[in-house]
Amino acid sequence: MNNYLIVAGIIFCIGALGVLMRKNLIIVFMSLELMFNAANLGFVAVSNRLNLISGDIFVIFVMVVAAAEAAVALGIIVAFYREKGTIDMDKANELKN
């Protein structure tokens, strides 16, 4: 189980790195999906090790939330692009000043 958790940790950190490092909104969104998936892998590994089923059920709910989040986030990205003509995250600065 430890191996699986380490792999999940590595993927989660790569996702976090992508969120912090990139400015392209679509790539940030995809890094978020990576982090979701790393968490899912952790859930399945632990619930396999402890002979439970709740982790696997939770993964299904995480997938539901990820699908809803994908629809809304991509809607926001399209609206942002229509407003600004770019998907650079630094251009989202209306609340600054």
Added chain:
Amino acid sequence: MEALFYFFAFIAIFSALMVISMKNPLTSALYLVLCFFALAGFYVLLYMQFIAVMQILVYAGAIMVLVVLVIMLLNISKLDSVKTDFHQKIIGIVIAVVLFAEIVIYTVGGKTRKPTGEITHKLINKIGNTQVIGKFLFTKYTLSFEIASILLFVAIIGAYLFAKKKL
């Protein structure tokens, strides 16, 4: 089994790195699909075939098609100028390394609990993967299931509102 695990781990980590380092969002999206397939392989190794199939259908199928469609809508040739500055890179790497160190410390250094549940993978294989998940989803977790349906409904309305011409 071990060899398969390392094979999938290599593919997953390599493609995850590629996702965040590629310049073109479309290339990133395709590498992300590869990463999802590797994760589906992990789920099969962990005796959860149902979740592996859901992973491929929902993530690699539905969500990634949506992402690729949006990339197509946004006229990709203009996006190449989006770059990272140096400070952001350094801060990102430091935070990611610290996060990873914490995860490794808690994973390797923590005590391993004894198995507490009764649902072993042998039992799951005997009854059937989908049957076990369905049974729990519609008995113990019915309320969460209903709330998930409401969440999806709200997401439909939200996506429609954001995609409208006037915000």
